[in-house]
Amino acid sequence: MSPPSPSPAASPGRVLVAGATGYIGQHVVRELVRRGHPVVAIARPRAGVKGAMDEAATREALAGAEVRFGDVTDPISVRDALVRGERFDAVVSCLASRTGGVQDAWRIEHRANLELLEATRAAGLRQFVLLSAICVQRPKLAFQHAKLAFEQALVDSGVTWSIVRPTAFFKSLSGQVEAVKAGKRFVMFGDGELTACKPISEADLARFIAECLSDPKRQGAILPIGGPGEPITPRTQGELLFELLGRPPRFRRVPVGLMDAIIAVLGAGAHLVPSLADKAEFARIGRYYATESMLVWDEAAGRYDASATPAYGQDTLRDHYARILREGLAGQELGDHAMF
Ligand SMILES: NC(=O)c1ccc[n+]([C@@H]2O[C@H](COP(=O)([O-])OP(=O)(O)OC[C@H]3O[C@@H](n4cnc5c(N)ncnc54)[C@H](OP(=O)(O)O)[C@@H]3O)[C@@H](O)[C@H]2O)c1
Secondary structure: OOOOOOOHHHOOOOEEEEOOOOHHHHHHHHHHHHOOOOEEEEEOOOEOHHHOEOHHHHHHHOOOOEEEEOOOOOHHHHHHHHHOOOOOOEEEEOOOOOOOOHHHHHHHHHHHHHHHHHHHHHOOOOEEEEEOOHHHHOOOOHHHHHHHHHHHHHHOOOOEEEEEEEOOEHHHHOOOHHHHHOOOOEEEEOOOOOOOEOOEOHHHHHHHHHHHOOOHHHOOEEEEEEOOOOOEOHHHHHHHHHHHHOOOOOEEEEOHHHHHHHHHHHHHHHHHOOOHHHHHHHHHHHHHHHHOOEOEEEOOOOEEEHHHOOEOOOOOHHHHHHHHHHHOOOOOOOHHHHHO
């Protein structure tokens, strides 16, 4: 008797990845290709941090995937150039506004994801995995509201969904590495203990996301996720860096009130000069991360709870810092986020 043919669920499904040229998206493509999924990665003709990648560089970065170029903000391009009426087993969206500006956030995090969901669902999509962020649990910023609006649309869509809400990425904790290495002090708000996070590496997060495709426990679920080990505060980050450099820690404390003053000035200015609206939003984003932890929020207790924040993966911030102190920041660039 011949062995039974594998069920469709057993063979890796065909996946469309959006936001494929981003920090996490590139690793997600690599991970899915490694697992044998046929992958279609969608990108714009100039991609990457500050549009540094042309089409050839993007194809090289996403080797193993079929790369399609188009415009996720244009419904016709989504339909005709990117989805092309084809059926995908799953979409993984790592799309995100590169600036966090108010209009860009709604255009990318909400509208573009919606267009993609609609176009793929019309062609028989089964499953959608969304890369979101843990900070949406206490929304105060435009991009958080845009993310939440799409999360709700996805939950209501009828396709199998997973919403992945990671804590901080390694790149977001690497902005001061070069300056500290060059002899500067580590800058922190207050005493450096106002916030904490459980940072997760891009490779570990990509694995976690890929597993959502096959693990039923990660479907129909909102998934806060952090990396391994104890929660890390800004002060711990500074101490780690100085320890690895073999120098005594030196800190510069910045009062949070300074951010409030900047927000007040830019917010008032934005009423007169609309172009200041995004600058005021960037300052609000900076203040948010200076004062809110990237951990699960316990509503009843009114505090963040590190022990309730699931941990996944092997990569530690210590090893990451050691590597970038040795080899440089390649792949950890913040782009437009560098301003905060
Ligand atoms: N940073 C953190 O610590 C952190 C923590 C938790 C969650 N998150 C969330 O994780 C998500 C992904 O983060 P990431 O760092 O991987 O983002 P990223 O590197 O900024 O990548 C964003 C992706 O979206 C694409 N995109 C942005 N605007 C576009 C546009 N107008 N047209 C077409 N594509 C566009 C980018 O394409 P191009 O390459 O063409 O620009 C890129 O592929 C975000 O939702 C973020 O909020 C971040």
